[in-house]
Every structure is written in structure tokens, then in C-alpha cells.
Amino acid sequence: MSSSAQFEIPENQNPADAISSVKFAPHSNKLLVASWDKHVYLYEITSGIGTLINKFEHRAPVLDVCFGKDDDEAFSCGLDWDVRRIDLTTGAQNVLSTHSAPANRLVYSNTLSLLISASWDSTLHFHSLSGDQIPASLALPSKAFSLSLTPTKLVVAMASRALHIYELSNLHLLISESSATDSAINTIEAEPWQRRESSLKYMTRAVACMPNDAGYASSSIEGRVAVEWFDPSNDSQARKYAFKCHRQTVDGVDVVYPVNALAFHPVHGTFASGGGDGIVAIWDAVAKRRIRQYHKFPASVAALDFSTDGKFLAVACSPGFEDGKEDLGEGSVSVVIRELGEVEAKGKAAK
Template sequence: MAPSTQFEVAQPPKDAASAISFAPESPTRFLVSSWDKNVYLYEIATSDEEHTANLVQTYTHQAPVLDVCFGANDNEAYTAGMDWTVRRLDLTNSTQTVLSKHAAPVRCVVYSPQQSLVVSASWDSTLHVHSPSSPETHLTIALPGKPHALAASPTKLVVAMTARLVHIYDLPTLSKALATLAQTGTQPADIKPWQQRESSLKFLTRAVSCMPSDAGYATSSIEGRVAVEWFEDTPESQSRKYAFKCHRQTAPDEEGGGDVVYPVNALAFHPVYGTFASAGGDGTVALWDAEAKRRMRQYQRFPNSIAAVDFSRDGKFLAIGVCPGFETGMEDYSGQGQTSVFVRELGETEAKGKGSK
């Protein structure tokens, strides 16, 4: 079994990282979006048995970029920005096309390869559902609260909002509604969530990630907790959901002792084993076995808060965006010159859970 290795990206963003996304085809390409108004494309290379992550291209936007995801292939990406726009980015020629414009900054964007849909969530409390093949039209879905996190499984879309609201949409249903809009020019009036839930977490949701098995999802909060839930709405299935404390440190006795609680800023499920990574304001990344309800390992602490994580599509790499967090107490917050991106090459069974094959 090859040992685990970890290396740092040589040319990281100039300000705080907001999201990381690995390519759908190549396991060595990934994007990082940043508050410095840029999206960065990196390629992991191997030379003399050593890994490096080299900057391939920088894509400049008009405002800070809050989220990024790849599209149908390695040369297509979508961005969500503070300029209120959802953009399609051609990574080969750097062409940017505005898919739609919200009425406030766009917090999240996801791409569903199964349905060929791009979904964006904005602080104007709406979702926009786009089809890349028909960029001139999109569905607009009103939300009951301000969205803070968004994730897609093969058939479901999970939206986490203020007031502990969680809406789950059926992606095939959204695809049919968009097709109806394209054919008739009229949006169906009754686009409703497949399920409406109240979060198991008592405080603001910071991140959400869906299981690759399409069975459920995990959410995290600003209060150092993670919840794991399943989609199936049966008493048996719902009895399996649970929440747990994490990303906490014990304060020194001279400071009164007790737990220092950090936000859990990012979650990512392993695409092969179905285990997941959590990353927090305490500067640590932990791997969890969702089925066995246990922590598998916690990595050595990074120099700052962790804002974003993602696994490569083959599960061999974990990219980690590190930058100062608001929990550091900085009066004039800035990630300028203090942002790093690390890549960990996982050992063969490093992310393998107890019940994984």
C-alpha cells in the first residue's frame, strides 16, 4: 500500500478560498474559487515520485466568486458570484457566458450530471434551474428562507436555509418542469419540494453534502456539529438519523476550561467508499464512517481555518482550502497573503470505512 503524502499548491489564491471542485473525468484537475475575484485551475503532476499541483490558468471575474463546480466535462465550469450572476466558464478559451442574474449575490451553484442541470441558490431567496443546452431559459423557484448551502445527489437536490429550513427537491421533476418551460414558455406554477424538513442542528447550517449512493446527506453547523440523514421518509429510515459534536478543542484551565466550539465549514463524501470528510474553523480535517457512526481519523492541524474540501473523482486525492476564518477574532478580516491550498494523496484504504467493500 502506498503511503499517504501531502503537498502544498505553489501559487494559491491571493485571498480566501470559497470552494474547491475536482474535475468529473481527470482525477488530477481541480478548481478553486476565491474572494480575490478569480477562479484557479490546477493540475496535479508527478515527477521523481513526488507530487506537485501546478497552476494552469486563472479566470478573472467582476466580483468575488462564492462557489464553483465543474460541468459535464473537464473543460466546462459554473460559478456563483457576488455580482449576482451565474456564469458558464469555458476552461479552454476562458470564455464566460452569463446563464442568469439573480437579485442578490449567488451563494451556491451545483451541476447534476444525471439530469444535465445547473442549479444556483441566491441570497435573494430563489433557486434558478438551468439547462446548459437551453441557456436562454431557466426556472425560478422561490424559497422560504435565505439559502446557505446546496448539494446534489443523483436524484435529489438539498437546500439548507435560515431558520433551520431544509428543502429537498426531486431532480427529475425539476428537469421535466424546465422542459415544459422551454416548450410552452410558461413555468409550471406548482413546483414544490419533494420533502420539507427542519434541520437536526440547532444553529445556522454552514455546509451540506450528499451521499454518492443517493441514500441521504450530511449537514454541518456553525456550532461544531454534523448531522447525517437519509432521504427515505419511513419511520425505520428516519430513526437512523443522528448528529454529533466535532471540531472542538479544550480551553486552557486559565481560560476557564470547557470546550471551544468551531464552525464546521465544509463537508465532502468520498466517491468510492461513501465515508466523508469534515473541515472546521479549528484547522482540522476529520474522516468519518457514516454507517458505523465513528471518526476514522483526524489529520494534523493546518495553520488556519479550513474553508473548503473536495475529493478527486477516483477518491485518491483530497484538496483542502486553508485561510483565516472569522472565528480568529480579526477586526479587519482578510485572507490576503494568508491563503493556502493543500492536496493530500490518500493511502489505499485511508478513507475506507468499516463496512466498505
């Protein structure tokens, strides 16, 4: 592909501190970027160009962001403990709930009009946005590190290598039936559909669900990715596997990097992984193959997301602990957009 297939957001429009999240809009190529510089950025992505539309100031570093029911609604969470709704047209913000520790992850179910936030306080908050239902809280056994949704399931990756899989319909029913209280939030109890222990030996870094609702991939701080299926049958569980990735030989030593980000292609069902080595690779989960690996990006890959039509891949680069740097150098934070060729992320038939 030509060099025009990849471009960076102009440096003067980049966040001023590390990037924590990138998310494409559901119906367009608008892109949200959350940063430790206490802002959420909104860009318009077109072929060869990324343009800053607006940025929205917060009280503290922003750890995650996502779109809501349409391309004009967004949600954010961060070190101020708040979960916020942002009207991207007017810039108005309102707090939906407040955790008792930093809120680090968000996912939104358009089918159920349900926003789910996770926090280092070991809870999930559920915000039903179709009515005036007050938020509901669910206690977890440990801190949640990553969340991912399918149309029917919620996967929560936690500390101690624990994973909970919930059926969204059951959660939504419990939230709807929760009794109103005098407090700002209801408390619910919900048993997971499945409890699992990660196939990976070390701490989970990211989890991402397959677009066909069949399973998920997870990654660890120790350069590995696992692929698993929801179906609990013995035959299906026998298909799960894990593999090494994001490792480099430096001066004869095998250096292992964290796999910080995972994202599934919405059309082809393949997935991208991004690591602390500054590398992004595309994988075929079914054929168990790496399809391609891109040239090293400017810094550690902190976050990834595909556009809804699968034509763009957003790559957020920020120096990480693996770089041995405490301060961000000029130009070290960047958002790189990859324009994908027609078959660039297409899987290969399994042998």
C-alpha cells in the same frame, strides 16, 4: 504515511484573498478554486505537485464554482449576482442568468445537463444546458446556504434550519414545460418531495449527499454534524443521528468551532469534515465512527473536495472570523492536497 502524502500549492500560485470553494473535475485531477480576490483558478494536480494552469477574472468576489459536462467547462457565481459559464480552454465567459442578490452556491447534474444556482435573494435558478430553454426560477421560503446533488435528488439547506429535498426528474419536467415569456427567466412552482427541519439546533453551514443516493450529512456553526437518510419510513428515520465535533479545550474552556465543509468520498462512502479549528476529520457515517483526524492545517478550513477517483482530498485554508482576524496575513491562504493511501478513507465495519 510519509510527508510526501501531503503538499501545498506553491504560495506564488495561491489566491490573494479568502477561498470560497474547491471542486475537482469529473474525469481528471484538474481542480477549480474560487476566491474573494475576484478570480477562479484552475490547477492540475499530480502526485506531489499542484500546478496553476490558468486563472479567470470576474467583476466581483467569486462564491462558488463547479465543473460542467466535461473538464473544459466550468460555472461560477458570486457577489456580482451573475451565474457564468467559463470555457476553460479559451477563457471565454458568458452570463447564463442574474439573481437579484449575490449568488452563493452551484451544483451541476451531468445526467440532466442541468445547472442549479442559489442566491441570497431566496431563489434557485435552473439552467437547462442541453437546448435553448431560458432559465427558470423557483422561490424558496428563505435564503439557501448550501446545495448538494445525488443522481435523483437535490437537497437545499436554508435559513431557519429548513431543508427541502426535491426529486430532480420532477424539477426537470417542470422546467421543460415552463412557458416562454418576454422576461429573461421563467418562474416555476415546485413542491419539495420532503420538507425537513434540521436536526441541528443552530444555523446550517454545509450539506453533502451520500454517493449511494441514500441520504446526506449536514453541519452547523456550532460544532455539530447530523447524518440522515432520504427514506421516510420510521425504521430509516430512526437511524438518523447527530454528534459533536471540531471542539478544542483552550485554557480550560471548551471552544466550539463552525463546521464549514463536508465532502463524501466517492468510492468508500465515508465523509470528511473541515472546521474553523483548522482540523479535517474522516468519518464513517454507517458505523458512527471517526476513522482519522489530520494534524491542524494552517488556518480555518473553508472548503473540501475529493477527486472523482478518491485519490486526492483538496483542503482550502483561509483565516475565518473564529481567528479574530480582519486582514489576511502573508501565506495565510493556501490549498493543501492530501494524497490518500489505499485504505486511508475506508470505513470500518459497524459492530
